[in-house]
Amino acid sequence: MNPTTATILLAFLILVSAQLIKSRFDYWAPHVVKVQQGGYVPPAPYFLTALFMRFLCIILGFLEVGPIKILGKHRLPKKGPTIIAPFHIDAGDGSIVSALLGVKPMYYMIRTTEVEGVRGWLGTLTGAIAVDEESQEGRSKAFKAAISALTNGGPNVCMVIFPQGQLVPDQEVRREDFKSGTMAIAKLAARKRKEPIWIVPIGMHYRKDKSQSTLFQSLIQSLGFKYFRNHFGTQNYGAYAVVGRPFKVTPKSADLEELARGLSLDDDADKATDAYVQRLLILQKAAKNRSQSRK
Secondary structure, X not given: OOHXXXXXHHHHHHHHHHHHHHHHHHHHHHHHHHHHHOOOOOXXXXXXXXXXXXXXXXXXXXXXXXXXXXXXXXXOOOOOOXXXXXXXXXXXXXXXXXXXXXXXXXXXXEEHXXXXXXXXXXXXXXXXXXXXXXXXXXXXXHHHHHHXXXXXXXXXXXXXXXXXXXXXXXXXXXXXXXXXXXXXXXXXXXXXXXXXEEEEEEEEXXXXXXXXXXXXXXXXXXXXXXXHHHHHOOOOOOEEEEEOOOEEEOOOOOOHHHHHOOOEOOOOHHHHHHHHHHHHHHHHHHHHHHHHHOO
């Protein structure tokens, strides 16, 4: 290949690449704006965006969480629409959920303040449904969007919702911190899909004891970067998560036997939330004990 031909070929490849990038930018830009406004379901995430999200969460998890240990992965439903409902403690919770689910496309609920600027692009590409907490209209739109995503998603659609809607840094489970919206979303989506939806509770506990720091954390601090990891959240030295037995939310009234055995949730959203919190209390205690016992 002579130099002239090589130059023409290179110019052609650059032109095609530029056009491809522009077309993808033009496609995603309107979706980004709508996601940032809140209450909008972006195009369904797919494998490559899930792979990118997993890669990002591995890095963030390393920086802001430390070693992540998970017990009970086998309890995740093998199929069917699922809501992952973890206890919400720290910004690093997303990395823990990512470690649990791996490279799995999913939707997730997030505040509109978390999808500003460049983060709006990241959220749109990875399935973010933003909630404008400042208004009743904003919360209502996000509620409807979550139901729509679960209803119209594929046979194994997955969504991550933190039932508290806010961080609980002291890691203590209190019923008053939990809202009933997650259970209401699951019930309405189950009715629209005409099939059960699984809700998976997850207890989490973060290590705060500096003596449990990793070699990397000790090295960074010994070099004088004492507050390096504070830029990624509070100082954590690892985390432990325990996956609980899933609840089944049915389209119709739950079977009394399943209710008694803790396999289904009551039709009433508040009562369902009560049952979820009771199970979460057990999981949170287990996560704390495991975290403190591991050296």
